[in-house]
Amino acid sequence: MKLSVKIGNAIFQNPVTVASGTFPHAEKYYSLEEVQSLGAIVPKTVTLFAQEGNPPVRIVETPSGMLNAIGIENPGADGFIAKKLPPLQKTGVPLIISVLGHNEEQFIKLTEKFNAAKGISALELNLSCPNLGHKVLVAQDPKATERIVKTVKAISKYPVLAKLSPDVTDIRDIAQAAEAGGADGISMINTFTGMVIDIQKRRSVIGNFTGGLSGPAIRPIAVRMVHQVYQTVKIPIIAMGGIMNAEDALQFIIAGATMVSVGTANFINPRAPLDVLNGIKEYMKQQKVKDIRDLTGILEK
Amino acid sequence: MEKLQNTYKVVSNEKLCPRFYRMCINAPSIKKNVKPGQFIHIRVEDGLQPFFRRPFSVYRADKYVEIFYEVVGPGTGILAEKVKGDVLDIVGPVGTPFVLPSEKTKQVVMVAGGIGVAPFLILSDVLKKRKLDLVLLYGGRTKGHVYPMKEFKANGCKVMVATDDGSVGTKGRVTQLFSKIKMDPATTEIYTCGPNPMMAAVQDFAKKNNIKGQAACEEVMACALGACLGCSIKTTSGYKTVCYDGPVFDLAEVIF
Numbered sequence: 019m020k021l022s023v024k025i026g027n028a029i030f031q032n033p034v035t036v037a038s039g040t041f042p043h044a045e046k047y048y049s050l051e052e053v054q055s056l057g058a059i060v061p062k063t064v065t066l067f068a069q070e071g072n073p074p075v076r077i078v079e080t081p082s083g084m085l086n087a088i089g090i091e092n093p094g095a096d097g098f099i100a101k102k103l104p105p106l107q108k109t110g111v112p113l114i115i116s117v118l119g120h121n122e123e124q125f126i127k128l129t130e131k132f133n134a135a136k137g138i139s140a141l142e143l144n145l146s147c148p149n150l151g152h153k154v155l156v157a158q159d160p161k162a163t164e165r166i167v168k169t170v171k172a173i174s175k176y177p178v179l180a181k182l183s184p185d186v187t188d189i190r191d192i193a194q195a196a197e198a199g200g201a202d203g204i205s206m207i208n209t210f211t212g213m214v215i216d217i218q219k220r221r222s223v224i225g226n227f228t229g230g231l232s233g234p235a236i237r238p239i240a241v242r243m244v245h246q247v248y249q250t251v252k253i254p255i256i257a258m259g260g261i262m263n264a265e266d267a268l269q270f271i272i273a274g275a276t277m278v279s280v281g282t283a284n285f286i287n288p289r290a291p292l293d294v295l296n297g298i299k300e301y302m303k304q305q306k307v308k309d310i311r312d313l314t315g316i317l318e319k
Numbered sequence: 320m321e322k323l324q325n326t327y328k329v330v331s332n333e334k335l336c337p338r339f340y341r342m343c344i345n346a347p348s349i350k351k352n353v354k355p356g357q358f359i360h361i362r363v364e365d366g367l368q369p370f371f372r373r374p375f376s377v378y379r380a381d382k383y384v385e386i387f388y389e390v391v392g393p394g395t396g397i398l399a400e401k402v403k404g405d406v407l408d409i410v411g412p413v414g415t416p417f418v419l420p421s422e423k424t425k426q427v428v429m430v431a432g433g434i435g436v437a438p439f440l441i442l443s444d445v446l447k448k449r450k451l452d453l454v455l456l457y458g459g460r461t462k463g464h465v466y467p468m469k470e471f472k473a474n475g476c477k478v479m480v481a482t483d484d485g486s487v488g489t490k491g492r493v494t495q496l497f498s499k500i501k502m503d504p505a506t507t508e509i510y511t512c513g514p515n516p517m518m519a520a521v522q523d524f525a526k527k528n529n530i531k532g533q534a535a536c537e538e539v540m541a542c543a544l545g546a547c548l549g550c551s552i553k554t555t556s557g558y559k560t561v562c563y564d565g566p567v568f569d570l571a572e573v574i575f
Contacts, residue, residue, distance in 0.1 A: 042544035043563075047323050062548075070557055077541050077549030082367040084541060088548045091558060234367055262367075285542035286362065286372065288324050288410060 026177025026202030037281030068094035083233025087226035160195035167199030248274020264297020359411035432513025458493025532570030
């Protein structure tokens, strides 16, 4: 059974990874053998400078999902490289580093810093950042998406993935822009912006007013979007959006994903990424599929 | 991962007074590893509703692992329906435990509000082996909400109660009970758990009297493993997660 997949020149031993900001202290809670069974690890998004994050309340439970507005609390690139990167490198699992710059210059500096670090397989650009001078996010503007991807791609020594927001009129336009900018792959989807209101206080529950909706509540929309983008671009897709188990993951692969990321499910079932991988293997055995790549995009019409 | 996440059987689930339940769970590995102040994260239902697990302080780890909980919403409502033999998917024990009192400490004052008494029985179970003057100051809404304190008394705790309506113990706030005991800043330590306004009052008292203390905090949680950063609270050194950095913090450090 062949499970390995490729994005740009990066090879992953299997298609299962974890979505940024959802994977616990791997070295503490997973055995080394368990961590090493993952195809890749995507740590929480790193910004150039440390960010303390949003004021509480940061999360709220919703039907079959959750809303979060953490505010990318992180120690900054230098802090991450000094403290968080070494234990992850020790696992030997390929790392896809998620970076967010608040402007083009910051994306350049982040890329340079990670170019100088070791043990990294790819960069994922979190484009859900303000598009300077505009009211929209970079990921909501095809031109800005293409420009940022192109800028990073010109200097990055790693394959570059563009992470897309679903809060757009047509996600295919953004995916095409990322491809035109030279992206090696698409990560999709980020959370949907949502609100929960406390009717007694008549206030938004989330401290940041709005939050990102994730979990199985968004999965059918994510599957549809992956299907659309698969038909539009040639570069591989890392798919995420409410994957709780192998069946969910396989839907994304059949829709067109090369890799799948387990995100919010890590909070509910820390074992979820391992279960997903085992379930995919079982399915391949049952269906007599010899190479996982033969499953990508085989949706019947 | 087996150490972290496993399924265990409910041994008993008993209603002690309106809204308060005590559940015994047959969980040998949790029993062996848990330290006072740590918690377990229970998936009350296999499906997606409710979506999050629910965190509970371990109340006692003796023959079984026990939790003492209040029914406050749909998650705890489902838990209250569990019966002997039901299976629960549990993550834990997790979280930073209480720092046990130092060698020179002679008196431990536990200040609990409502269900905030939950982490203190296991603490007194551990501390009873030491020659300490154990005091539990307990604040509740009304008589029906005051859990019988037999086990605390059996552990040698001096128990004093305050209720909002005076139906049992002193009428008023639990912090009014401070005036009824003698404390020496050099040899007393305070441990508190309860609603934030109560812990803020305890913090204020401890600061004014130069007594050191610890606070066990509570927050809505998703992962309980320090991953999502959803349960962060404000401290004097920035945001810290209740699940991973806490739930136990230095009392002076928390900004309530």
